[in-house]
Every structure is written in structure tokens, then in C-alpha cells.
Amino acid sequence: MQTKDALRVAVLGCGSVGSQVVRLLTEQADDLAMRAGVPLELAGVAVRRLDAPRDVEVPAHLLTTDATALVTSGVDLVVEVIGGIEPARSLILAALESGASVVTANKALLAEDGATLFEAAEKAGRDLYYEAAVAGAIPIIRPLRESLVGDTVTRVLGIVNGTTNYILDKMDSSGAGFADALGEAQELGYAEADPTADVEGFDAAAKAAILASLAFHTRVTAADVHREGISDVTAADVRSAADMGAVVKLLAICELRDGPDGQAVSARVHPAMIPRSHPLASVREAYNAVFVESRAAGRLMFYGPGAGGAPTASAVLGDLVTIARHHRAGTRGAGESAYTARPVLPMGETLTRYHVAIDVEDRAGVLALVATAFAEHGVSIQTVRQEGRGADAQLVVVSHRATDAQLAATVAHLQQMDIVREVTSVMRVEGETE
Template sequence: MTDYRRLRVALLGAGAVGSQVAALLLRHGQELADRAGATLELVGIAVRDPAAKRDADLPAELFTTDVEPLIVGSDIVIELMGGIEPARSHLLQAINSGADVVTANKALLATHGPEIFDAADQVGAQVYYEAAAAGAIPIIRPLRDSLAGDRVQRIMGIVNGTTNYILDRMDTEGAELADVLADAQRLGYAEADPTADVEGYDAAQKAAILASLAFHTTVPLESVHREGITGIDKAMMDAARHAGYVVKLLAVCERLTDGSGESISVRVYPALIDRTHPLASVHGANNAVFVQAEAAGNLMFYGAGAGGVQTASAVLGDVVSAARRHIAGGVGVGESTRANLPIVEIGRVTTSYQITLEVDDEPGVLATIAGILSEGRVSIATLEQTVVTEANGEPGVARLVIGTHKALEQDLSETVRRLAASGVVERVVSVLRVEGD
């Protein structure tokens, strides 16, 4: 057996991911040592309740509630507690004590990333966070390292497994959102309070992290436009399917260029994707990130976006990288956020829409609607009309599904508002953006 240098590893948190990280560290210690060039000694696991039931059978003597001595005495600190505090304070303490840190905490990085990265730069430490954006999918290193010499133009990501599971079943089974959400909660895909997932907060945090890496610019969470999926219903899914689309909750990070120079847009919302697009084939609770780069072209990263053992894989990859850095010596590599590109509001983004309206089935209605669209600088790409017949057999309202060409989001939004107030529109059934074309 090779006599390796010993590195002390502290683990903060032993939930679904943390317990699997600990189990794999103990089970595959020698194999990981051979890869890292150092023995990785798990010296302790900080938890609130050492007696709580875990997902893995771990030695009781490793558990402690005394976090500070564990952090100060370690070379690598793995933070898997989640939340903002005390995770933030513990990470900063670890960095200031000279440890490298590994985290999967997307909420913390999306809100306090610059503070944590700056603290690491000050002492020459390194922050690793491969598991923070897409679970087991390796996307952080490709964006930070492999594509560092390229210009990323756009990222479209399905980065929340819960919403993808819900929308996929609504699409394939014709189910209603509330019914699928209840199933997802029973199966453990969704939390008892699913707000972070279905309202897009989780995806927005991941979008901020991905955009910061892709465009070398600090992206505050409040700069991410966010919409959830709670307004999606069966009728909208049916209309999308009929038009050759599928609905996905997308994180879109885009480089924009106009006469005033370059800027970026970061947004999360349910959108229509053509069924021939690679992202349309992402089913169940899986995640995928589609990257468009100037030189490399189109790249797609696909896999499990959550799960204890799957996410533990990404965490342990970071631990091995941290160990190799310790053995090699030298200061950590800081985050590249020097581009400082301005972040624009969604109104300045160019998009296209699918607008579904219920209108009076009378002469002149189409002309009125076409006039409102034209006045709003929005041109029609496709138009389909069906008449909804009343129970007595009499014609009722006409349903129009209008596909638009690309236009400024602010023009499209104002046009939809004017359509709703026009007097000939009974109801705006749905408005969905089209992405991926």
C-alpha cells in the first residue's frame, strides 16, 4: 500500500447527500487515495442530532454537534447543510482557517457567492461546487475550465427535476398539474412545500450560478427573471402538443449584442421547445444543460439532477480535486468574473410567443386582432382557428392560437395586454414563449 500524505476531511451535514458522501468516502477510501495522491481521512460529521436516522450506516463516533473544532482542524471542509445560515458562517470560517471547501449549496452561492469567492481569494483557498447547479451532471468544470477560451453565447437548461417530472407527465399522460404534483410528493420528487421548485426559485438560483460562469460576470439572484409552472394547465399542454412543442421550465442565460455593445439576460420560465430539440427528449426527473458556444458549437450535458448517491458523485469529484491541489501546492484559482457585462431586464430580450385567445366568433374580429399585433410591432408567424361549440349546438367562441415572429419582449407583453383589453377577446387562455429556435 502506498504511503500517502494524510488530509483531514470534515463533513457538515448528513442528509440524503451528506450521508452518501460519508459512506462512499469510508467504503472507497483507498481507491480515492490512489486517484487523489492523498489519504482522505473523514475526521468528523457535524449534525444537529447525532441520533437521527440516516440514509447510510455510519460510525457513531464520527458524529458531533461541535462544529468549530472540526472545521479548524481540517484541510477540506464539505458543506452539505443547505440554507444560508449557519452554512455561510461555517464556510467562511473554513476558508479563513486555510481549508479548501466543497459545497452543493446553490442558494448560498447564488446569494453570497462573491463574498465567499473573495474570501477564498484573500487566503489562496479554493471553492468547489460542481454539485450546486445540476446534481450529478458535470457542468461547472466545463463552463469554468473547458470553455474558458471560447465565447458562450447561450445556455438553456432543464435544471429542476421536480418540475420536469410534473411537466413530462402532463405532456405524456394528459394529467393535470395538481394531480401530478401530489404524486411527486408521494414519490419524494417534491417537498411537502413545493414552492421553491414549482415557482422557479430553485432554477433561478442555478441560472445565476451558470450565467456567472458562462459570461464571467457576477449575476445577483435578484437580476434573474423568474416565473414558475403553476399557471400551466392541460389545455396549454394540448395546444403545445398540437403545434409540435413540449413545455419545459427553462433556465435561459443569453449573451445579447446590439448597437450599445454586449449584455446578458438571465431568466427562468416555462417555455415551448420544438419536439425535435434535444431538450424535448429529457423525461422524468432528469436534468439537461444545452450550451451554445461560438467555437465549440452545441454541447449538451444530461443526467440525474438530484438524488443522494448521484449528487454525492459530483461532491466526491470535487473532494479529489481539492486533495490534488493540496498535494500540488500553490494558491487556489479564483473565479473569473471580470467581464462585468450589464444584465438587462427581460423587456429588452427578443423572443417569440404562442398566444392562445378565446374571441367572439364574429366578422371583423381577426382584422381587429391583426391590427393590434401590427401596431405593437409584432408579426404573425402562424394562426390556427377553431370554433368552440356550445352544448346546444350553437357556435360559441372561436379559439385562436397565434404564433409570433421574434420581437422585443416589451412589445410582445404590451401587445398581449392590449389584446386582453380590446373588447373582442373574451379570454387570454395562455401566453408562452418559444425557445430553442
């Protein structure tokens, strides 16, 4: 390898991911230099507290609490793994304006204001890479951004949050309720003390926005994504799914749809039943998987650890090596592709299916009345079964595909019927074709 001046790397944040980035940069320095074609030199690590305990030992002279000074000090590459909106946004913009390329794992920022970051990178003529922002070590950003750019992606269906997948998997395998499964996830370190971002779907919604933006070449923000979490999923829901040969998963679903004025994008995150025969049904514990459908390549699946310090750092280092190669060649990678500017469909216009469990009076004609309610809103019934007798009588209905608005109106109608004691469960059904 021809000797080259080293590229100076600044790391913002030294938590579980940042500390592993520092470790890999140090331990694999020689190999990374050979792969990148130029040495990668750690120039500094910005932290909140100099005396905080860390997973790896960082030389004191590399630590600083002045992140702004670090990213504007003439470094070549900046790794942002502090998360959140601010100061991350200001630091990334300052780095780009100062001539540094950026690798970020910040899904929340990209989903909220990615357009500003991409525009700044374009103006500065620098790279902005973010493989680590979605699904940890799983390579999904680059396949959508580069490998499939010559194809037409029609659907992205994924399990992109390990915490919720662990909880739902535990509920399925042990029969535990949500609270008990969450408690176990917290004890094992899979869930935070405040699990809201995970269990209410905020984390998955940010990732869905990024995936939809890439897949469909249009700008999609987290605010565009319909979001429902798993805190209302009950053990009864999971048992009902099992009875129909299905499992419950929190899914991020991004689709290319025909809207009223041409093609549009649908982006949503919610729990859904999927058949056990579907590849995503076998994704266990805290693992992630993303299922991609395209017109030419067909169906592709990407699977692996979706979080954790070392797996996420692996994705960060992959981006660093790629950008270093661009520096060496005097080029830059692809920027944002949002040329289609497709509208995002509201959830009410999204086509889906419902599984509805209804406590009803056990008397003649009940099934006909329930079927009539579905028909009045243009929803066709695929299957129906009755469970129990007398006070325990329950109908379980699975619909054919209809708009979410039609299905919601049907459920509202059922709740007002005299023969219906309670609509005990409503869940969408995915993963099957009609």
C-alpha cells in the first residue's frame, strides 16, 4: 500500500456504541488502513464528563467536553453517536461546513430533519453515511441506497426494534403477559428503565421513515409514519394468533401504493399477526430482520443483531472505511435521492386486514348481524369462528383487505350494537396475499 497521510477521525459520544467504535479503530488500525487505503487516526472523543466510567480506556489527551471545537478543528471524518436532536444536529452541520464527512447512527435526527443534513452535505461536497441508524449491524441502508437503486422497491416489511421483539417473543413462547415480559427484558438489559421509545413504537417509526425515504426516493419523516406500540397487546391476543397459526410482531411496513393522484407511499408501525410460515415469524428474541420486495430482484431478507455496542459499531466502521476510500479517490458517495416527491397516504387510505375478537350474546342470528355490519362498510369477511357458549360466547373474525378507515368504521359500528357486549381485541393481519 502506498503511504498516505492519515485521515483524522473525531468521535462524538463514548457510550455503548462510541466506546466500541474507539476500540475497533484502535485494535484494528492496521487492517482498517489496508482496507481504506489510508490510515484512520483517532483525533479526539467528545464526552459530557471526562471522569465518567467507560467500557474502554481512552487516553486522557483524546477526551474533550468541547464537541464543537473538536468537529471544527480540521478533522476529516466525524462519527456522531450521541443521539437525540440537539446538539447532534448543530454538531453535524458544523462538521460538514468545516469540511468533514460524517457517519451518524442518529435515527431520530435523520427521521425528523434529514433533509437539512443532506442539503448541508451536498453543499459542502461531503459524505453523510448512516448504516448504523437502522437495524444495528444488519446491512440494509447500503442495499437500498446502492445495490437496489436500479430496481423498483415496492415494499419493505421489518422487525426493527429488538426490545419489542424480545417482549412479544417471550409472550408467545411462555404465555406471559406484557408487564411480565417487559420486566424480564429490563432485567436482561434489552429494555431501558423508561421503555417508552421502544414499546410505544417511536424508535421503529423513525427507522420506518428512513427506510421509506430510501426505498421510494421521497422524503418521509417520523411524523408521516402511523405509529402504534405494543403496550396494549395482551396474552389473549397472542393466544388468538397462535390458534390461527400466527405470531404477533411489531412491524415497520413501508409500501408503494396507487393513490388517488398516482403512486403514493404508505408508512406505518404497529403490532400485527403474521403466519408462522412467514420468514419474519421465525425472528426470535432481540434480533431484527427486514424483508424487501422489488420488481426485478423479488424477495430479499436481511437478518441479524439489531442493536448493541459492537454490532452497531461494526456498521459505523463500514461507513468510515467507505468514506475514507472516497477521500483517497477524491470522490463522494451518493447523496439524498428524493426526486419522486410522492405523497404519503394517511393511515385511513392504507389497505390492510383485521383480526377482530367480539364478545356477543349467544342467540340465533348474531353471526348474520355481525356479517351485515362488516358488509355495510364494504369489508368482506375471510374467516369467522365462534368460541364458547352463553356468557362466554365470542366471535373471531378475520377480514379481507380493505382500507383502514373502512375497518375502523366497522369496529366502531360493532361497538354500538346491542348484541355486542365488547370488542375485546382488534389487530391487523399481515404477511398473506389474497
